[in-house]
Amino acid sequence: MNKTPWVDRFPGLSRLETRIKSILLARSAVLDLPRGTVIFGPGKSPENMLFLLEGSVRVQQTSESGREIVLYRIHSGESCVLTTACLLTYDDYSAEGIAETDICAAAIPRSVFDDLVAESAPFRNFVFEAFSKRITDLFLMIDEVAFQRIDVRLAQKLRELADGAESIKATHQQLSVELGTAREVISRQLQEFQRRGWIVQSRGTIRVSDGPALDNLADERG
Template identity: 35%
Template sequence: MLKEELTEAYHFIFEEELIEEIAKFGTLREVKAGEKIIEIGEYVKNMPLLLEGAIKIMREDKDGDELLLYFLERGDTCAMTLSCCLGQTKSEIRAIAEKDTKLIMIPIEKMEEWTARYKSWRNFVFESYHTRLSEMLDTIDTIAFLNMDQRLMRYLQDKAKINGDALIQVTHQEIAYDLHTSRVVISRLLKKLELEGRIKLQRNSIQVIDL
């Protein structure tokens, strides 16, 4: 069963022999939406490969406020987790299930072994670094160059895409946490976006019209 799920999610990336090893040595984990997968300050001993669902990666400043860096979907892994695993350092990010998620945890020693044995694994690791770096640079650009209403709209569009549904189940306070701002600001901007016809506000949910 696990091998079938791995094949479906990663057959276009990994050869069959590597998929068999992942199924043999990896540990299946299922988490509910909102559950923490990796916490800041923890030593990371396993690398997650997503089979289904989505994860949001958060950064925390010295005051304890959070900022959303990027989302992970099926077929992804987290470059910052890779870095912590290989360097055996503490995690600098928090990983939270965006929705019910199934993943397989790869032990550090196998990561190192597969990097030497499988070209597909090496390519996957390097491509993951490149993709996540590009997404973090995009986040920096968004913070530096976009107005908060533009950041908010992009956030809603990304969240709708990740969840595969234009109707997002989220509170104004949750959005404020993710975008590192206040609930009052978010509520005001959401009302502005609704007046512009780009979203429709509902109780604890938002319908994204402008996708």
């Protein structure tokens, strides 16, 4: 188990003055949550600011028609931009956060977050730097969904998920959520990739049979 104080595992927090770090450590609680836990959801108000120490959290939104899209993921050493936004505006969540793995996170109460944002410029800078970076990432994701060809985006996602391996464990539904499109669109595109000899599909698994061809498509700007 990592014995380093949790604030020192976040570069922005490790540079805070000793008094502020002491407040964070004294007023926080370290939580261990199992995979699959719904950490927050639409209509709920955040009571804590979470700093992820271990694991991965998927933040996704569901439309009125039931279509889901992954907005972003939170990894160790990161905080949640949606939680930050809701804390700053006293608003409810509009999306849900789900633990993709077992996670460990430090939680500071809303009251502590409010006090430190008001009185500590370094803490405030940490919050808004993380916030602005994630907002930029979200704009890039919106641009991809709105303007980039689905075949290019699917090839990019398959390459990302494969990470150098030949087989990918993913269903058509999971890929549709990742890319913010209908499952039928993903199914048609995967069938086309298979027709070209780039992949071979089996239940819940996609095997890449022509990596260079898939890479060429993924590197296009559509």
